[in-house]
Amino acid sequence: MRLQLRRAVAQAIASHGRIQISGIRHNRQGVVVSVTILVIPVRFPRAGNDLLLVTFTAGDTAPAMPAGEAAPPADMDGVEQLESELRMTREELNDTIAELSTTSEALRGANEEILSIGEEYQSTTEELETSKEELQSLNEELSTLNAQLHEKVDELEATTNDLGNLLSSTDIATIFLSSDLRIKRFTPTATRLFALLPQDTGRPITDITRHFSDPYLLADIRSVLSSVTSSEREVSMDGDTTYLRRIQPYRTQHARVEGVVITFSDVTPLKRTSLAMALRARQYKLIADLGRKDPIGVEGPDTLVEAAHLIAEGLDVDGVAILGPGEDPSGRRTGDAEDLILLGSVGFSLPQDSAVRIPSDMATLVGRVFRSRQPLIVEDFAIDRRVRSPVALPGCRTASGLAVPFGNEARGPSVLAVLSHTAGRFSDADLEFVQAIASVLGLVIERAGVLRAARAERDFAQAIVDTVREPLLVLDETLRVVGASAAFHQSFATTPDGVLGIDMAEMAGGLLADPALHQALERIIPDGTVIEALELTVGREPGSQKSGRQGSGGQDTDDRYFARRRTLLLNARRLNKAGGLILLALEDVTEQVRVREALAAAKAAAEQASASKTRFLAAASHDLRQPVQALIMFHHLVAMQPQGEAAGKLLVSMGNALGAMTAMLDDILDVSRLDAGNIEVMARSCPVQTMIASLCAEFAPLAEAAELSLHSVRTGLTVRSDPKLLERILRNFIANAIKYTDQGHILVGCRRAGPNLRIQVWDTGRGIPPNQLASIFEEFHQVDNPERDRRQGLGLGLAIVERLATLLQHPIQVQSTPGRGSMFEILVPLASPEDPVPKEEETAIPDGGNGERVVVIDDDPAVLDGVAAFLHELGYDVVAAPDGDMAVERLESRAPDLVIADFRLRGTETGSEAIRRLERHFATRLPGILLTGDTSPARIREASASGFLLLHKPLSPEPLLTAIRRSLTTQPLKPGSA
Numbered sequence: 001m002r003l004q005l006r007r008a009v010a011q012a013i014a015s016h017g018r019i020q021i022s023g024i025r026h027n028r029q030g031v032v033v034s035v036t037i038l039v040i041p042v043r044f045p046r047a048g049n050d051l052l053l054v055t056f057t058a059g060d061t062a063p064a065m066p067a068g069e070a071a072p073p074a075d076m077d078g079v080e081q082l083e084s085e086l087r088m089t090r091e092e093l094n095d096t097i098a099e100l101s102t103t104s105e106a107l108r109g110a111n112e113e114i115l116s117i118g119e120e121y122q123s124t125t126e127e128l129e130t131s132k133e134e135l136q137s138l139n140e141e142l143s144t145l146n147a148q149l150h151e152k153v154d155e156l157e158a159t160t161n162d163l164g165n166l167l168s169s170t171d172i173a174t175i176f177l178s179s180d181l182r183i184k185r186f187t188p189t190a191t192r193l194f195a196l197l198p199q200d201t202g203r204p205i206t207d208i209t210r211h212f213s214d215p216y217l218l219a220d221i222r223s224v225l226s227s228v229t230s231s232e233r234e235v236s237m238d239g240d241t242t243y244l245r246r247i248q249p250y251r252t253q254h255a256r257v258e259g260v261v262i263t264f265s266d267v268t269p270l271k272r273t274s275l276a277m278a279l280r281a282r283q284y285k286l287i288a289d290l291g292r293k294d295p296i297g298v299e300g301p302d303t304l305v306e307a308a309h310l311i312a313e314g315l316d317v318d319g320v321a322i323l324g325p326g327e328d329p330s331g332r333r334t335g336d337a338e339d340l341i342l343l344g345s346v347g348f349s350l351p352q353d354s355a356v357r358i359p360s361d362m363a364t365l366v367g368r369v370f371r372s373r374q375p376l377i378v379e380d381f382a383i384d385r386r387v388r389s390p391v392a393l394p395g396c397r398t399a400s401g402l403a404v405p406f407g408n409e410a411r412g413p414s415v416l417a418v419l420s421h422t423a424g425r426f427s428d429a430d431l432e433f434v435q436a437i438a439s440v441l442g443l444v445i446e447r448a449g450v451l452r453a454a455r456a457e458r459d460f461a462q463a464i465v466d467t468v469r470e471p472l473l474v475l476d477e478t479l480r481v482v483g484a485s486a487a488f489h490q491s492f493a494t495t496p497d498g499v500l501g502i503d504m505a506e507m508a509g510g511l512l513a514d515p516a517l518h519q520a521l522e523r524i525i526p527d528g529t530v531i532e533a534l535e536l537t538v539g540r541e542p543g544s545q546k547s548g549r550q551g552s553g554g555q556d557t558d559d560r561y562f563a564r565r566r567t568l569l570l571n572a573r574r575l576n577k578a579g580g581l582i583l584l585a586l587e588d589v590t591e592q593v594r595v596r597e598a599l600a601a602a603k604a605a606a607e608q609a610s611a612s613k614t615r616f617l618a619a620a621s622h623d624l625r626q627p628v629q630a631l632i633m634f635h636h637l638v639a640m641q642p643q644g645e646a647a648g649k650l651l652v653s654m655g656n657a658l659g660a661m662t663a664m665l666d667d668i669l670d671v672s673r674l675d676a677g678n679i680e681v682m683a684r685s686c687p688v689q690t691m692i693a694s695l696c697a698e699f700a701p702l703a704e705a706a707e708l709s710l711h712s713v714r715t716g717l718t719v720r721s722d723p724k725l726l727e728r729i730l731r732n733f734i735a736n737a738i739k740y741t742d743q744g745h746i747l748v749g750c751r752r753a754g755p756n757l758r759i760q761v762w763d764t765g766r767g768i769p770p771n772q773l774a775s776i777f778e779e780f781h782q783v784d785n786p787e788r789d790r791r792q793g794l795g796l797g798l799a800i801v802e803r804l805a806t807l808l809q810h811p812i813q814v815q816s817t818p819g820r821g822s823m824f825e826i827l828v829p830l831a832s833p834e835d836p837v838p839k840e841e842e843t844a845i846p847d848g849g850n851g852e853r854v855v856v857i858d859d860d861p862a863v864l865d866g867v868a869a870f871l872h873e874l875g876y877d878v879v880a881a882p883d884g885d886m887a888v889e890r891l892e893s894r895a896p897d898l899v900i901a902d903f904r905l906r907g908t909e910t911g912s913e914a915i916r917r918l919e920r921h922f923a924t925r926l927p928g929i930l931l932t933g934d935t936s937p938a939r940i941r942e943a944s945a946s947g948f949l950l951l952h953k954p955l956s957p958e959p960l961l962t963a964i965r966r967s968l969t970t971q972p973l974k975p976g977s978a
Contacts, residue, residue, distance in 0.1 A: 001026050005037055005054070012039040012052060018136050022059075025085060034059030042143050053143060173243075173264040176250060181205050181221065184259065193237065193264055212237035220247050224260050234267070242268045285314070304344030311418065311437060312346050315430065319347030319398065319419040321391065322441070323358065323366055324407075340370060340415065347419070361392040365403050366415045373413055375404040377431055380423040390419050399423040402431055406438035407445060416441060470587050477525045477580035479504045479518065488586070504584075511538055521572060525580050531572040535589070538566055567593045627862060628954040634866050681807060685835040686723040688759065689715050691730065692748050699734050706738055709745035717750060719757050720831040725804050732801050733761040733824040741765030744821070753827065760825045767818035776814070849876035852968055853894065855887050856880045857901040857914050858931070863953075867900065870957065871964075882906065884914030888921050895922040898967055903932035903943045903950075912946035927967040931955075 004021050012019040022036040036057040044051045167174060173190040177183060181204050186196055195209040206218065214235040224231050224247045231247040243264040250259040308320040323340040339357040360367040365387050369376050378384050378401050390401050398419040405413035416438040420426070471488035473481060481499045489495060492511070504521075505513040514536055523529050569589040575581035692712045703710035719726075730748075737746045744764030751758040768776060776798050805812045805826060816822035854876045858864040861882075868880040879896065881887035883905050899918055901911030915928040932943050933953040943950050949963055 001035060001037070008037050008039045009052065009054070012041055016041055018139070025089075040139065040143065042147070043140070044147060171266070175205070175262045176259060177205055177221065177262065178259040179225065179257075181218075183208070190264070193243070212243065214245065217245075221260055221262070224249055225257065228257055235264075240268070241266065242271050305346065306344075307441065308344045308346040311416075314437075315418060315433070317347075317418050317425070318421045319345070321345040321366070321417040321419070322414065323370075323391075323417070324414045325370070340366060343414070359392045363388050364392045365390045365401050366417050367392060369403040369405055369417075370413060370415050373405050375402070375431055375435060377402045377426050377428075379426075382423075390417055400425045402426045402434060404431070404435045404438045406435075406442035414442065414445070470585055473504070473584040473586070474575060475504055475521065475582040475584060477582075479521055479582075481507060482581065491586075491588075512536070517570065521582060521584070524572060524574055524582050528574060530574075531570060534570040534572075535593070536568045536570055538568060566590045632866075632954050632956060634869075681722045681725065683720055683722055683808075685718050685720055685831040686726070687716075687718050688750055688757065689717075691723065691727050692750075692759075695727065695730055695734055696748060698731075699738060703738055703746065706741070707743065708738060708741055710734075710738075711745065711747050713747070713749035715750045717752075717757055718831040718835075719759075719828040720835060721808055721810065721828050725808055726810070726826075726828065729801050729804055729810075729826055730759065730761070732798065733826075736798070736824070737761050737763035737765065737822070741821070752830075756827050756829050758825050758827055760823055762821065762823045764821040767820055767822055768814070768816040769818055770816075849874055849964075851875065851877050852897040853877040853879065854964070855891065855896040855899045855901075855918070857883065857887050857899065857905065857911060859883065859902060859904075859906045863902070867960075874961070876964075883909060884917045887914065887918060891918075895924060896926065898964060899926050899928045900964075901928065901930060903930045903939070904934060910942075910946075912943070912948055915948060929963050929967060 001024050004024050008019045008021050018041075019039045020036065022034075024035045024037065026033050026035045036059060038055045038057065040053040040055075042051045042053045167185070167187040170187060171189055172187070173193055174187045175183060175190050175194070176185040183196075183201055183203055183205060185201070186194075190196055193211050195211070200208060205221075210217075212235050214233075216233060220231045220233065228249050230249075233245050235243050235245050237243065244267045246263045246265070248261050248263075249257045250261050252258055304322050308322055312318075312320045322343040322345065324343045325340060340360050342358060358366075360370045362368050362371060365376060365378055365381075368387055376386075378387055380400055381387065381389060381398065390398055390403075399421050400423050401417060401419040403415050403417040405415055407414040416434060418426070418430075418434055469487050470485075471491045472485035473488060474483035476482050481502050481504060484494070484496065484499050489499075494507070499507050505518060517531075517534065517536060520529075520531050520534070524531070566588060567590045569587040570584065571587075572582055572584040575583045692715075696710055696712050700710055734746065734748065741763045742765065746764075747762040749760055749762075751760065802812065811827045813825045813827070814822065815825075849871070854871055856864060856868045856871065856878060857880075858867065859882050864880050864882065868878045872878045879887065879890050881890055887899075896918070899915045901914050903911040905911060905914060911930045911932075912928070915926060919926050928948040930943055930946065930948045930950045931953055932939065932950065934940065934943070940950075949967065951959065951963060
């Protein structure tokens with residue numbers, strides 16, 4: 001087929017006409033197909049040259065290949081394909097010859113008929129040739145038109161895409177309707193106003209539900225179709241949204257009207273802005289009109305009545321009343337201090353005589369505002385529980401109102417009341433505007449009084465300057481003295497003639513000749529800066545000779561300020577904005593500086609003493625904890641042995657004594673841990689009821705033994721805090737309540753406080769004197785324990801509580817009445833509903849070991865023997881050593897499963913260093929537990945930073961065994977958290 005295609009293309013190019021070659025046989029997947037090739041020259045102006053349109057038309061399928069003969073391969077080259085086609089053609093010709101021989105006789109008979117028909121065919125052929133030429137020309141025209149149509153289709157597709165994107169992206173709801181009011185197209189925004197679906201295209205607009213009120217829509221559409229003019233109308237949806245609805249004719253390119261285009265533009269913000277601007281303009285005009293009024297003088301009362309008229313018109317309300325505190329605008333007192341007088345009103349039948357007293361009753365709107373000095377809005381007097389009427393006068397009945405105070409607070413405020421017969425008439429915006437009006441009205445009322453008092457105030461100010469004890473200087477921009485107070489002349493032994501016009505640096509024997517002060521004063525006038533609390537030291541050093549200074553004009557200057565060094569406190573600022581004057585105030589603060597330095601020295605000594613106390617307590621606590629730890633271990637070892645009844649009682653007493661001693665040492669430890677910042681807050685959601693119920697169950701036996709009633713109020717609330725630290729605080733509250741309550745009951749409950757929860761512990765105990773409420777949170781302070789009875793502790797409980805509360809950022813409050821009881825409260829934030837409440841996992845405490853090898857390192861023989869014997873008794877393979885070297889020697893070649901080491905060993909060695917040494921020796925990581933009796937904050941931080949689990953002495957066997965088992969079972973606790 002390649003040769004025929006080349007031949008057809010060449011002929012078409014040569015003849016510039018259509019070329020058709022038919023009957024080409026093509027083998028396609030084993031099937032021979034007859035193919036017709038048609039080549040048509042096409043004129044394409046955009047391409048710049050002629051193009052050829054080539055079409056391949058498949059005809060009838062040729063007979064299949066004879067059986068047993070394979071089809072020619074699909075990948076033959078041109079020559080082989082031609083040979084295959086020639087062979088197949090030859091075979092077809094042979095078959096055709098055989099058929100022709102059988103039909104030749106029939107053909108001869110028909111030949112005559114064919115000859116006659118041939119003539120007719122010839123004439124027909126001529127006609128067909130003529131028609132063919134016409135068809136060829138018509139085909140060329142159609143080809144050209146087809147190309148043009150393709151171009152138009154592409155342009156229309158691009159235009160359609162642009163129009164679709166434009167309609168989808170606009171916020172203007174648009175609907176296209178045909179002449180018979182059927183929907184042609186709509187934008188997505190239109191679905192907000194109509195219940196439209198994509199399949200609604202073609203439906204009448206009358207069948208679609210509208211989400212807005214527009215009874216004139218159909219009438220306006222028909223009017224636009226008939227008049228061919230646009231139509232606009234505002235429509236509303238949901239009462240608070242306004243749309244500008246426009247209907248325009250849908251015109252075609254030929255100016256035919258084939259429907260309408262409806263658009264909806266949201267003009268709600270513009271409408272609101274327009275209304276707000278109009279209202280604001282009226283309000284500004286009202287304020288300006290009020291500012292021009294003069295209520296002071298003969299026409300004062302009439303002016304205030306006119307002002308009430310302006311306010312009523314500007315706010316469009318039913319009544320306005322202006323009331324003052326028992327005196328008229330001219331300052332004349334007319335009533336009792338608790339009474340009001342009516343200065344002006346409109347809209348109500350209220351008395352206008354200023355002698356009429358109007359009581360400032362708290363049950364009235366104006367009385368409550370007058371007494372509370374706070375603005376108030378009453379939505380409906382009939383249902384409001386605070387007030388029942390606007391004023392305490394009969395006949396004044398309104399539905400709603402608002403009132404604001406204004407004016408001079410010293411003599412009591414005036415009140416501006418705005419009233420309406422409509423309930424719920426006023427809003428916060430009205431309140432803000434009325435407050436602005438009241439401010440202007442107050443300024444207007446007080447303006448004349450200010451003018452009258454200006455001269456008196458100026459004279460009074462001059463008298464104050466002359467009588468003030470602090471020396472004052474007035475300087476010009478060149479720092480020359482233009483005025484001085486009497487106190488300055490007296491303090492520096494100068495006279496007005498001796499300082500006026502003199503440079504400040506030369507005055508008083510150069511007392512203020514300080515370059516830094518001179519530069520600072522020079523910047524006040526141009527920059528507007530101020531000098532505040534600038535200390536300047538003047539005078540001679542002790543033992544120096546008299547300077548022999550002379551004042552200006554050659555006169556001797558009093559040497560009182562030069563007999564010894566003095567400190568002056570200087571303040572300076574620009575005296576007025578228009579002129580170039582500086583006011584300089586000088587204050588002798590020598591004594592204050594001396595006291596301040598003495599206080600600083602005393603503070604440094606106190607801090608040093610506190611540090612020494614902390615070091616002493618840390619050393620004493622460590623030395624006490626070592627034998628106590630040994631006693632606890634030996635006590636538990638003895639308790640594990642069979643004992644008689646008497647020995648058992650002695651062991652119980654011994655355990656109680658050890659518990660009391662441990663509690664006191666733990667209090668000291670907690671203070672040190674808080675000072676060291678070694679307590680980390682782990683805040684999470686925790687149910688309050690679980691915590692309170694657990695604490696009440698814990699203290700129930702103790703309360704019962706003291707014949708006290710311990711109750712709690714159930715709550716289902718959840719707070720966000722560290723449950724352990726919060727429980728520690730509440731435990732101290734309940735323990736103190738039981739300790740200091742001789743009879744009665746103790747109540748634990750909660751109260752909401754906005755986003756927080758108040759957890760309170762009430763008791764009917766002895767109470768706390770008012771002078772000791774601030775001292776109960778101090779260290780070692782105890783109420784009603786002058787004998788320092790050790791059974792009542794060390795007085796560190798509330799000190800620890802206060803520090804824990806500060807760490808948690810939970811405020812604490814105490815209320816107490818001596819002889820009646822106390823209430824301790826902590827304010828805790830409520831948890832949000834999204835915060836999960838974690839479930840507590842209970843870990844069983846093991847009874848003993850299974851032969852695990854445990855190394856115990858401690859330089860105290862008693863503690864070492866006690867811990868080693870206790871662990872050995874529980875089934876552990878214990879290796880005891882006083883230091884790391886001895887531990888390596890005694891372990892030989894077998895690595896331990898766990899290392900328990902005292903943090904402070906012999907010399908400078910620490911327990912963490914001993915554990916690291918064992919790890920290097922055995923070339924493996926070893927679980928380790930550090931025991932320490934140190935309470936020094938620095939020691940605690942150092943031990944916590946080692947990375948090993950830290951336990952504080954003295955400790956009972958339970959936490960030690962728990963830490964051992966968790967370390968051995970790869971369940972590590974957080975370092976330093978135990």
